Amino acid sequence: xxxxxxxxxxxxxxxxxxxxxxxxxxxxxxxxxxxxxxxxxxxxxxxxxxxxxxxxxxxxxxxxxxxxxxxxxxxxxxxxxxxxxxxxxxxxxxxxxxxxxxxxxxxxxxxxxxxxxxxxxxxxxxxxxxxxxxxxxxxxxxxxxxxxxxxxxxxxxxxxxxxxxxxxxxxxxxxxxxxxxxxxxxxxxxxxxxxxxxxxxxxxxxxxxxxxxxxxxxxxxxxxxxxxxxxxxxxxxxxxxxxxxxxxxxxxxxxxxxxxxxxxxxxxxxxxxxxxxxxxxxxxxx
Numbered sequence: 593x594x595x596x597x598x599x600x601x602x603x604x605x606x607x608x609x610x611x612x613x614x615x616x617x618x619x620x621x622x623x624x625x626x627x628x629x630x631x632x633x634x635x636x637x638x639x640x641x642x643x644x645x646x647x648x649x650x651x652x653x654x655x656x657x658x659x660x661x662x663x664x665x666x667x668x669x670x671x672x673x674x675x676x677x678x679x680x681x682x683x684x685x686x687x688x689x690x691x692x693x694x695x696x697x698x699x700x701x702x703x704x705x706x707x708x709x710x711x712x713x714x715x716x717x718x719x720x721x722x723x724x725x726x727x728x729x730x731x732x733x734x735x736x737x738x739x740x741x742x743x744x745x746x747x748x749x750x751x752x753x754x755x756x757x758x759x760x761x762x763x764x765x766x767x768x769x770x771x772x773x774x775x776x777x778x779x780x781x782x783x784x785x786x787x788x789x790x791x792x793x794x795x796x797x798x799x800x801x802x803x804x805x806x807x808x809x810x811x812x813x814x815x816x817x818x819x820x821x822x823x824x825x826x827x828x829x830x831x832x833x834x835x836x837x838x839x840x841x842x843x844x845x846x847x848x849x850x851x852x853x854x855x856x857x858x859x860x861x862x863x864x865x866x867x868x869x870x871x872x873x874x875x876x877x878x
Contacts, residue, residue, distance in 0.1 A: 658861020
């Protein structure tokens with residue numbers, strides 16, 4: 593099985609943001625271009641020409657409405673959450689379904705942290721061939737549908753007694769409900785005071801009970817890529833869903849909200865993608 597194709601498109605959006613000439617970029621990810629196919633790398637190169645920048649963005653946005661602006665805004669949101677966790681003394685980070693995430697390489701705040709990147713072995717092979725080694729980074733090969741996450745992390749040196757920030761970006765929508773529940777159940781049993789951020793899609797998009805701009809096109813795109821979306825949640829149910837796993841919901845933002853926070857009001861796109869942030873509090877007993 594090849595590395596995730598959707599992970600490559602997220603790398604494309606991060607590469608485009610890194611070369612953003614019209615305003616200070618929300619972040620800089622100089623390694624993002626190393627994961628791109630030749631056509632996508634050429635598109636990034638073309639975007640550095642002022643006259644072509646708008647054309648490249650419009651082409652990307654027509655193919656996947658809202659994906660680019662959602663991806664870069666949620667990257668900025670999660671970066672800020674990482675900085676906040678580090679300020680609060682959490683120095684153990686587990687990035688679940690890391691794909692081509694390069695936070696350990698690009699965020700100086702993580703210099704003193706221990707970072708565990710968890711993903712399928714196939715994706716990690718591709719990534720490790722293209723990025724330099726990092727002393728604080730450990731790779732953990734896990735398939736969320738088959739493998740035991742906790743055992744794999746412990747074998748890699750993860751310390752269960754230390755507070756952990758878990759990042760689960762762009763993953764739950766590709767899993768089954770039992771796999772999502774099992775992972776969050778396990779996270780809810782880790783050291784209290786830790787945190788988890790995870791993205792999810794509105795369940796109404798999957799079952800047809802809610803309509804979103806660009807929704808059907810994006811569902812078709814991921815099916816054709818061989819990575820269909822299979823799981824979603826309803827925003828009104830998220831607090832109870834995570835509470836049952838030993839987690840207290842701290843934040844739940846839709847794509848329109850985090851896009852507006854980081855990019856302003858002139859960046860329309862799909863609204864079905866969301867980010868939830870929760871504190872690890874453990875289950876009540878008695």
